[in-house]
Structures are given as structure tokens and as C-alpha cells.
Amino acid sequence: MTRRLVITGTPGTGKTTVSDLVAARTDLDVIHLNDAIREEELFTERDADRDSLVADVDAVAEWLGEWDGILDSHLAHLFDADEAVVLRCHPEELKERLRERDESEAKVAENAESEALDVILAETVERFGEESVYEIDTTDRPPESVADDVIAAIEGEMDPCVGTVDFIDYL
Numbered sequence: 001m002t003r004r005l006v007i008t009g010t011p012g013t014g015k016t017t018v019s020d021l022v023a024a025r026t027d028l029d030v031i032h033l034n035d036a037i038r039e040e041e042l043f044t045e046r047d048a049d050r051d052s053l054v055a056d057v058d059a060v061a062e063w064l065g066e067w068d069g070i071l072d073s074h075l076a077h078l079f080d081a082d083e084a085v086v087l088r089c090h091p092e093e094l095k096e097r098l099r100e101r102d103e104s105e106a107k108v109a110e111n112a113e114s115e116a117l118d119v120i121l122a123e124t125v126e127r128f129g130e131e132s133v134y135e136i137d138t139t140d141r142p143p144e145s146v147a148d149d150v151i152a153a154i155e156g157e158m159d160p161c162v163g164t165v166d167f168i169d170y171l
């Protein structure tokens with residue numbers, strides 16, 4: 001059974017929603033890393049253009065220490081863990097989710113394009129290797145069903161899988 005799992009993916013793919021569901025149904029704790037970066041001031045600067053914080057990766061790693069459980073963030077794959085889940089969402093649906101959260105149109109467009117280009121998937125596979133990555137499509141699915149897949153991955157009932165989606169039609 002996986003003891004240290006990162007859940008990563010483009011903003012809006014559902015990491016926080018799904019990680020809370022998984023934590024409620026397992027004995028794993030969840031660390032919502034973006035909250036910690038803000039609350040513990042683990043950033044180097046504020047990016048005014050993007051209205052976001054630039055994480056201090058070394059400071060975050062030090063703060064995490066010997067963590068276990070689930071690490072939730074679009075930066076989670078930058079840190080050591082046993083396995084990684086990459087949540088995916090078709091860019092058109094991702095845009096709707098981000099607009100519902102009142103994100104700026106610039107951020108909506110940037111994230112949709114990044115999702116179409118598999119940016120976070122590629123970064124995660126580069127660091128963890130295909131044998132330790134579960135790519136899970138959340139498009140047109142309820143969060144509970146996605147949580148079922150993540151729990152199957154944690155419990156070894158699902159094989160690692162990469163290359164399950166293709167959003168290139170969006171570009």
C-alpha cells in the first residue's frame with residue numbers, strides 16, 4: 001500500500017476535492033500544500049501578473065520533512081513520494097470549472113492550454129517514471145468515482161497508467 005502519494009494536475013482538475021474524499025475513506029492524512037505555502041510563507045515572491053505566489057521549493061521540502069499520506073497541489077510532483085496521481089480534465093470542461101471559480105480569463109486560457117499540452121503529466125513522468133504514475137481522467141465524471149480510482153491505485157488494485165488521454169484537439 002502506498003504511504004506517500006502526490007496528487008498533482010493542472011489547477012481545476014479536482015485535486016483538493018478528490019484528495020479530501022480519499023482521506024475521508026482511508027487512514028491517510030492529506031496536506032493541502034497551496035494552503036501551507038501561503039500560511040507558512042513558503043514562497044519567494046508574489047507574482048502580481050498571475051495573482052499567485054512563487055513557491056520556495058527548498059523551503060517547502062524542509063517544511064514537509066518526513067511527511068506521509070497525500071500531498072495535494074499542482075506542485076506536489078516536485079517532491080519525493082512513492083507514487084503520483086495526475087488528474088486530467090478536458091480543457092473545455094476545465095475552463096468551465098475555472099470560470100465557476102471566478103478565475104481571470106487569462107488564467108483560464110493559460111491553464112486550458114497547459115492541460116492540452118500535458119505539461120504536468122510530462123513533468124511528473126520525468127521525475128517518477130511511468131511505472132509510478134497513475135493518469136486519471138476526471139472529465140464528465142463525479143468526484144466520488146475519481147476517488148474510487150485513486151483508492152484502487154493506493155491499494156494496488158490498479159496498475160500504473162500513462163497516455164490514457166489526448167486533449168490535443170483543443171489546440
Ligand SMILES: Nc1ncnc2c1ncn2[C@@H]1O[C@H](COP(=O)(O)OP(=O)(O)OP(=O)(O)O)[C@@H](O)[C@H]1O
Pocket residue numbers: 009010011012013014015016017018034073074097138139140141142143144146
Ligand atoms: N470528477 C471530478 N473530480 C474532481 N473535481 C471535479 C470533478 N468534477 C467536477 N469537479 C469540480 O472541479 C472543481 C475544481 O476542484 P478543485 O478545487 O478540487 O481543483 P484543484 O485541482 O484542487 O484546483 P487548484 O489546483 O486550483 O487548487 C470543483 O468545483 C469540483 O467540484
